[in-house]
Amino acid sequence: MRDHVIDHSQRLASPAVARNRDVILEVLREVLAESQQVLELASGSGEHAVHFAQGLPHLEWQPSDASPRALESIADWRAETGIANLKSPVELDVMAAWPELACDALVAINLIHISPWRVTAELMLQAGRLLPAEGVLYLYGPYKRNGEHTAPSNEGFDVQLKSRNPLWGVRDLEAVIEEAERNGLVLDKVIEMPANNLSVIFTRRS
Numbered sequence: 635m636r637d638h639v640i641d642h643s644q645r646l647a648s649p650a651v652a653r654n655r656d657v658i659l660e661v662l663r664e665v666l667a668e669s670q671q672v673l674e675l676a677s678g679s680g681e682h683a684v685h686f687a688q689g690l691p692h693l694e695w696q697p698s699d700a701s702p703r704a705l706e707s708i709a710d711w712r713a714e715t716g717i718a719n720l721k722s723p724v725e726l727d728v729m730a731a732w733p734e735l736a737c738d739a740l741v742a743i744n745l746i747h748i749s750p751w752r753v754t755a756e757l758m759l760q761a762g763r764l765l766p767a768e769g770v771l772y773l774y775g776p777y778k779r780n781g782e783h784t785a786p787s788n789e790g791f792d793v794q795l796k797s798r799n800p801l802w803g804v805r806d807l808e809a810v811i812e813e814a815e816r817n818g819l820v821l822d823k824v825i826e827m828p829a830n831n832l833s834v835i836f837t838r839r840s
Contacts, residue, residue, distance in 0.1 A: 643710050643714075644706045644707055644709070644710035645679070645680070645707050645710045645711050645714070646678070646679035646680070646681075646703070646704065646707040647679060647681065648678060648679045648681060650744075651679065651681040651682055651685070652681075653828075653829070654774075654827070654828070654829070654831070655681070655682055655685045655686075656685075657827055657828055658682070658686075658743065658774055658827070658833070659685060659686060659689045659690075661772075661825055661827075661833045661835075662686060662689075662690060662741070662772065663689070663690065665770055665772055665822075665833075665835050666690060666693060666739055666770060666772070668768075669693060669738050669739040669769075669770060670692070670693065670694065670738055671693070671694045671696065671736055671737045671738055671739070672686075672693050672694065672695050672696060672737060672738075672739045672740070672741055673696045673698065673735055673737040673739070673740050673741070673764075674686075674695065674696065674697050674698060674740075674741045674742070674743075675698055675726065675728060675740065675741070675742040675745055675757070676698075676699055676700070676728075676742060676743070676744070676745040677697035677698055677699045677704065677708055677723065678699060678704055678707075678744075679704065679707050679708070679711070680697055680704070680707050680708030680709075680710075680711040680712065680723070681711065682743055683695055683697040683708060683711070683712075683720060683723075684711050684712070684715050684717060684720060686741075687717045687719050687720035688715070688717050688720075690719075691718075691719055693719060693739075694719055694721060695719055695720050695721060696721045696724065696735060696737065697712075697720070697721070697723045697724075698723060698724045698725070698726035699723065699725070699726065700725065700726060700727035700728070700730075702725075704723075705723045705725060708723040709722065709723055728745075728749075728753050728756050728757055728760070729752065729753060729756055732760055732764075735764075737764060737765070737769075738765065738766055738769045738770070739765070739769060739770040739771070739772065740757075740761050740764070740765065740769075740770070740771045740772070741772045742757065742771075742772070742773050742774075743773075743774045743775070744774065744775045745757070745773075745775070746773060746775055746805055746810065747775050747776060747792075747795060747802060747803060747804050747805060748795065748802055749801075749802065750799075750801035750802070751801070751805070754805065754810060754813060755813055758813045758814050758816065758817040758819065759817050761814075761817065761819060761836070761838070762817030762818040762819060762838065763817075765819075765838040766838065767838055767839070767840035768837055768838060768840055769837065769838040770822075770835060770836070770837055770838075771814070771819060771835070771836040771837075771838075772833065772834075772835055773810070773833070773834040773835075773836075774827070774831060774832070774833050774834075775831055775832070776788045776791060776792075776804045776830060776831050776832070777804060777805055777806070777807040777810070777832050777834070778804055778805065778806045778807065779806075779807050779808075780808070781806060781808075783804065784830050785830040787829075787830060788804055788830050789804075791804065792804040807824070807832070807834065810834065811834075814836050818838060818839045819836040819837065819838055819839070820836060820837055820839055821834070821835075821836055822835040822836060822837050823835050
């Protein structure tokens with residue numbers, strides 16, 4: 635959950651990022667080893683983008699978000715850190731027309747459960763359209779498996795999400811995989827992460 639706190643500048647800070655950024659980076663080192671241009675969706679505060687661009691200097695990292703406030707934060711983090719391979723953020727709403735951006739990998743962290751299901755469907759459609767053969771789609775967050783929550787904490791989180799918006803919620807991994815396959819993406823691997831989250835990696839069929 636994005637429990638952002640605004641500091642004295644335009645930057646937002648999310649405590650969750652400090653908890654998960656290193657373990658996610660270790661997975662990205664492997665799955666994005668052959669990638670060159672990454673488009674990150676729903677970049678939020680921009681802290682993940684800063685950390686990953688710094689840790690993966692072979693990549694061009696393109697952050698994006700639909701929120702003007704988030705875009706300000708990302709731009710401020712970028713200006714503060716001066717990381718050469720971190721690009722200026724672009725406005726991107728998954729459900730609106732996507733800007734024409736070259737990429738061979740898409741990254742979406744904590745997006746699928748904090749959005750209606752139609753966002754997942756559109757994400758898979760656009761991934762199938764944009765990614766080249768063997769391009770990578772990386773997803774991170776909590777999921778149900780075989781229709782069941784993987785931990786009581788995830789079940790409680792699901793209830794909390796639906797209380798905020800009944801269209802949100804922890805998704806069935808199998809439904810996400812089915813939607814991906816419908817758009818030419820195949821499941822590469824699922825990696826168990828701390829705090830009952832998963833890294834889910836797809837590749838575009840050749």
